[in-house]
Amino acid sequence: MRTLCACLLLALCAAPAAAQAERSLLDFGLTAEALSKLCKNAKTSAEARLTALAFAKPDFQSTFVEFQEILSDLQDYTSVPQFLGQVAVDKTVRDAGLACDTEISKYGVEIYAREDLYKAMKAAADRGELLEGEDARLAEKTLLDFKRSGLGLPAADREKLKGLRQRLVELANDFTKEVSETKDHALFTEAQMAGVPADMLKRLTKVDGKYQVSLDYPDYYPFMENAKDPGARRVLETKFNLRGGEANKKRLAEVLRLRDEAAKLLGYQNHAEYVLEERMAGKPATALAFLSGLREKLYRKGRPELKALLALKKAEEGAKSDGMLHAWDWRYYHNQLMKKRYQVDKQKVKEYFPTDLVVEQMLRIYQEVLGLRFSEIVPAQAWHPDVKRYEISDSRTGVRLAQFFMDLYPREGKYKHAAAFTLIQGRVLPDGSYSKPVSAIVANFDKPAPEKPSTIPHSDVETLFHEFGHIMHQTLTRAKYQRMSGTAVARDFVESPSQMFENWVWEPALLDRISGHYLDRSQKLPKDLAAKMLAAKNADSGLIYLRQNFFAAYDMSLHTAAELPDTTALYAKLMKEVSLIPMTEGTMPEASFTHLMGYDAGYYGYLWSEVYAQDGFSRFEREGLLNEKTGRDYRREVLERGGSRDEDVSLRAFLGREPSDEAFLRNIGLNLKTAKKS
Structure with a gap:
């Protein structure tokens, strides 16, 4: 030191x-x-x-x-x-x-x-x-x-831009703080709590004999998914979508005005044009066309799904049903569909995924697919005794390429989520040698105990494969400069490789490989349970992705508008048109849409990157999930390149054709050849 x-x-x-x-x-x-x-x-x-x-x-x-x-x-x-x-x-x-x-x-x-x-x-x-x-x-x-x-820019304009950006930071912080500090709640009688899980009822505070339900996620989502009383659901959904209130609506209007002013000062037509200049999409028209084209295809799955949920509602409410699926209805009826049709016991599934087994098999799968060898370094000389350290080398040549650390268990003060951190970036050094990248994957899985090993839900298995995809993107880079190294790619592409690697945890053959009951590792995830999981994966996926499409369309519309719109009226219009579910009258959901502060003009990127992720995976589907040649091609054309060339060039080089959304649609259960236009 x-x-x-x-x-x-x-x-x-x-x-x-x-x-x-x-x-x-x-x-x-x-x-x-x-x-x-x-x-x-x-x-x-x-x-x-x-x-x-x-x-x-x-x-x-x-x-x-x-x-x-x-x-x-x-x-x-x-x-x-x-x-x-x-x-x-x-x-x-x-x-x-x-x-x-x-x-x-x-x-x-x-x-x-x-x-x-x-x-x-x-x-x-x-x-x-x-x-x-x-x-x-x-x-x-x-x-x-x-x-x-x-x-x-002239000095005066630079000073003006500085002032605009300082004010925008203040407004964004205040907007987010207003939402996070909302402490509202609703009180419900025993009858209104019918359907709510018993464990939730036990932990709720009672006031004058009524249950106090907050707007925090651990209260809100279980209530909206399970409470049978539609009137009670409407009360809570209305309160939830009034978070931020008029104060945040005013802040949002000022943010939109200042962003537009700053963009024009820099010579752009609008804020979206400024943002997308550095994205894979390139310009707002491309992103809007992408959303519009995808939306029309998603309608073919979303509209039949809406009818199915309405049928569930009519069966439950009978003559009282108004024939509409409201914002306070859709989570509830989606959950009813999941319980009645698929009956997936998530706790039972979790027993088949011991953390150590999942990690061991994940590392083996990545090694096989990408032509690598991971060797544990002992002692790790890390920041905590639980942390493991590995060296990455090429499985054929033995050339050492990089290192990574794994810090998977929680402790006081540690980062609370799952993420991949770059510690040393790959680049060519002045002496001509290559700086070997080093990264760390951080997660918070249950720590093993003497009486029971650590097990994780399947969703965490997916998260682990996702974050390790980022590790591979960071460490396998061969870019010349740090500015374009590893995950230093367009923001609407950065999630694509890691999203692609999530697919391996949904393949029946690999589910069998990465599972083993914690009491007897030879007992793999039962085939009937795996089949239910796979079937449930795409339940209501049309509606779910139309909802994402709506958020993206709203975000892009706000940041391309020639004149400042009424943010609530625009939200109501697009929500009904795109998501097929109407906004509740008297609410202003945009006042708590915190993605508008930090992911502005970028929400489309969630869908954009996923479409390209599935397209990349389609080659593995065709040539073999563990096909090393395919994996090495992906490593060479996408992972090693980083941002050293345009991302669409890297994709075309790997795919051997123009990218398409066909694989994405197929992955969510939509076959365009059989789905009716609606």
């Missing part, structure tokens, strides 16, 4: 050799004081090097490449300190890590606001050097990053 700090204090210190870097950058034993000092020194070093760059010879190597080296070193030196903010055992270290994360994030914004750096890049670009491939892409993307930060 001392060697690293000394190096960082040298303003123009070159990147260390790969072996030394790997040792020094992966120091998980930092104290809070040492971590803070390391973070500060990394920033000091970067600042000195950036200042020198501004006066450097204006050519590609001295500006664009050096700029990339400085940012890459900064990221590599501070990734572990920032990561410790999420996983360290010592709270003081976590706090120091989070502070480092905040400091480096703010510094990143400051860097792209520097006019001296932009002028140096522009001068180098104006020389007209002949650049190709990743070099040309680096220059283009770097200049675009500065342009999108306001460089190139």
